[in-house]
Every structure is written in structure tokens, then in C-alpha cells.
């Protein structure tokens with residue numbers, strides 16, 4: 001296939017970015033991996049971009065008994081920045097240790113917050129980031145309330161303090177509802193920020209701009225023109241050192257119920273009237289509600305669950321899932337899940353959405369691939385071209401972020417010589433930068449109070465409701481667990497999902 005890079009007229013962009021107001025960020029689980037890998041570098045990035053208020057502080061809270069100085073060493077290793085700027089950032093970082101279930105810990109935190117607020121001239125603007133296992137969400141929010149930290153004034157419009165939580169948001173509908181109740185005991189929905197980091201990825205946000213800021217795509221974005229949609233999140237990584245969490249989650253809870261369904265809802269939702277958090281989330285909920293319920297009897301036909309066996313990735317031998325550190329050797333957890341969903345509404349009736357996610361596949365690739373219908377009649381049939389290839393629009397979420405559109409064109413030379421050409425927009429070539437880290441976007445939005453990129457409670461409830469029959473069938477063991485070699489592009493059972501055998505998975 002020929003690739004062309006169109007000449008792009010670069011018209012000065014129209015950008016709006018609000019910088020954060022004076023804020024105190026309190027991180028529970030401050031000595032943990034997520035804090036080091038994602039949260040601290042993301043906040044530092046905001047400072048480098050001038051988006052952080054100079055009145056800000058980070059108060060790390062965890063069980064490990066260290067003080068401000070040792071915490072600052074951890075911060076400095078995590079951010080790895082230029083000396084002066086990094087030192088200045090570290091000076092805004094503080095630490096307090098204690099036991100999460102002890103009220104005294106929260107009294108100490110409250111005292112420290114009071115003192116830091118007066119030092120940095122901050123009023124109410126607190127963000128509590130719960131980077132801890134979900135089992136602690138209820139305990140921490142109860143204790144924050146008891147220590148007088150869960151409220152700031154009594155106005156129902158008040159959005160402070162804000163609480164940020166990471167997935168898993170429950171294991172099924174019931175546990176998700178319990179978790180929600182525990183948070184809602186002390187916080188209103190507008191104070192709760194549930195992170196799905198895929199929503200913070202630049203190219204995922206671009207789905208809305210692409211669809212709703214261009215007049216040419218929306219008219220054909222429906223069953224009349226689209227044949228099928230494929231959403232893939234493939235990883236070459238395994239489970240790293242997270243067997244404890246992953247083995248009880250599997251691909252369904254880890255990726256499908258959240259990231260895949262979120263992307264699907266952005267690709268398929270109706271346009272809201274304005275770009276505003278609740279209007280967008282209302283449309284996403286409506287879309288998830290219109291996905292055809294999964295019937296237990298059709299699961300074996302429409303879904304494939306599988307687990308990786310030993311194989312080779314990038315010339316390295318990698319072990320089978322069951323031989324990974326801390327995974328039980330009889331584990332029945334899926335590391336790959338693919339399925340077909342239908343959406344019962346006017347726009348999408350009869351258009352299959354093929355979804356897949358898996359670990360230890362050949363490559364790390366996340367894409368949305370939209371295949372349009374073939375031309376209704378080929379006037380080139382007499383020249384032997386019965387059925388020109390359909391147009392395909394590929395949204396590359398990662399890596400090589402961008403969008404490409406394939407179409408048929410005449411090739412030079414003979415009178416009828418047709419070939420597929422790909423028009424390509426490559427994010428880093430055009431903008432000369434790699435897309436910013438999702439966590440920086442999301443943390444800035446928490447500080448500025450924009451919930452657009454965060455999952456609302458009813459969205460999650462609908463997503464759990466949708467996947468509940470899968471959870472139930474997997475639990476009962478009535479859906480076969482297949483195996484694929486680590487490093488596979490695909491495998492026979494994954495391909496059988498297509499009823500129309502002329503369609504197949506897009507290559508990774």
C-alpha cells in the first residue's frame with residue numbers, strides 16, 4: 001500500500017488551557033509504585049509547563065515511616081528534572097506516616113494540612129488522591145470525614161475537597177455499588193474523580209474533536225456507510241509484578257469493562273449540544289445503555305477468552321502466564337478477551353463492533369479501525385476489478401499516534417491500474433512532540449474541576465451491567481479458555497468470532 005503525506009496547512013490553533021488554582025494535593029499511598037511512576041512525574045510536568053500555581057503543595061501519606069527529607073529523595077528520583085526546577089518542586093513536597101485505619105493518623109494529617117494551607121495561602125482547595133487498594137477507599141473516606149476533611153462549606157455547589165480514585169472500581173455490579181455508596185457517604189459526585197487513564201490520552205480525546213469539529217465525517221458516521229468497527233488494545237508486556245491483582249481481575253476487568261468500553265462510547269455516542277462534562281457523560285451513558293445485552297447462550301459464539309502460553313517476543317523467550325511470578329499454576333484467568341457487540345439504536349443497528357484486548361501479543365498497539373462499506377457497484381468490473389477495497393479510517397491511539405484514511409486511486413501507467421493509498425496524519429511528525437502523559441492532563445483537570453475525562457458513577461454501573469453475564473459465565477467455567485503463544489498476532493479461535501468470513505482482525 002502506498003503512503004502519502006498530505007501537505008497540511010498549519011493554521012494557528014485555537015487553544016484554551018486553564019492553569020491550576022492554588023492547590024494542596026494529598027496522596028495516600030505516597031510510597032507506592034503509581035505515585036513514583038505516574039503521579040509525581042505528572043504534577044512535575046505541569047509545573048514545568050507553567051500550569052501549576054506557585055502556591056501548591058504535595059503531602060504524601062503512607063505507612064512507611066519516613067520524613068519529609070526521605071520523601072523528597074523519592075520525589076527527586078521520580079521526576080528526574082533539571083536541578084533548580086526539580087529542587088524547587090521537591091521543596092513543595094511533605095510527608096506524614098501512619099496507619100490508614102487509625103483516626104489519629106487523620107488528626108495528624110488535618111493539623112499538617114492546616115499548617116501547609118496557611119504557608120501556601122490555600123483555602124479549601126484540597127485534592128485527596130487515593131493511590132491505594134480499593135479496599136481502603138471506604139476506610140479513608142470515613143476517616144477524612146471524621147477528621148473534618150471531607151467538607152468545605154455547606155453550599156451544594158461546592159466542589160472541594162476533591163477525591164481521586166484509581167480502578168478497579170469494584171469487581172462486579174454489587175461491589176461497585178458498595179464502593180460508590182462508601183464514597184457518596186461523604187462526597188458528592190461532583191467531588192469524585194474516577195481515573196480511566198485512557199480518557200487522558202491525547203488521541204482518545206481527539207476522537208471527539210475529529211467527529212464533532214468536522215462536518216464531513218458525521219454524515220457518514222453510521223450504519224449507512226460503516227460496515228464494522230474494530231477497537232484493539234494489544235500489549236506486548238505481560239503482567240509485570242502484579243499477579244496478585246491481575247489474576248483475580250483478568251482482561252475483562254482490567255481492560256474491557258473500562259478502557260475498551262470507554263473508547264467504544266466515544267466512537268459511537270451522539271453529539272452533545274455543548275462540550276461539557278455532564279452532557280458528554282450523559283451521551284456516553286445513553287450509548288452504553290443501548291448496547292445489546294450479552295446473552296449467556298451467545299457468549300461462546302461472540303466472545304473468545306484465552307491465556308498466553310510460552311512464546312517469543314522481540315526475540316526474547318517469555319514464560320507462559322501460569323509460570324509468571326506468583327500466578328497459580330492452575331490459573332484460569334484470561335489474558336486475552338475479544339468479543340462482538342451490537343448497538344441497538346438508529347445510528348448503529350446491525351453494525352458489528354469487534355473489540356479485543358490482550359497481553360503478550362506481538363506488539364503494543366491501540367487502534368480504532370473503521371471500515372466503510374464497499375462501493376455498491378464497480379464500474380471497473382470489466383477491467384477485472386470486481387470489488388475495490390473499502391475505505392478504512394484508522395485512529396492510532398498509540399504508538400505512532402495519528403489518523404490515517406485509505407482510499408483507492410489510479411496508479412501511474414496502464415489505463416486501469418488501481419491501488420490503495422493511505423493518507424496519513426502523524427502526530428509527532430506534524431507537531432514535533434510526543435503526546436503529553438495522560439496523567440498530567442487528568443491531574444490538571446482535577447485541579448481545575450473539569451470532570452469531562454472522568455467516568456461518572458452511572459457510566460460505570462452501566463458498563464458493569466453490560467459485562468455481568470460475561471463475569472458470571474467465566475466464573476462458572478462454562479466458557480472455554482483457549483491458549484495462544486506469547487508473541488502471537490492472532491490465533492485461530494480469535495478469528496472465528498467473525499460471522500462474515502471476509503472480515504478478519506486488523507494486523508497489529
Ligand code: BG6
Nearest residue numbers: 167197235237254255259366398
Ligand atoms: C492499565 C492496566 O489500566 O492499563 C494494565 O491495569 C495495562 O494492565 C495498562 O498494562 C495499559 O496502559 P497503557 O497506557 O500502557 O496502554
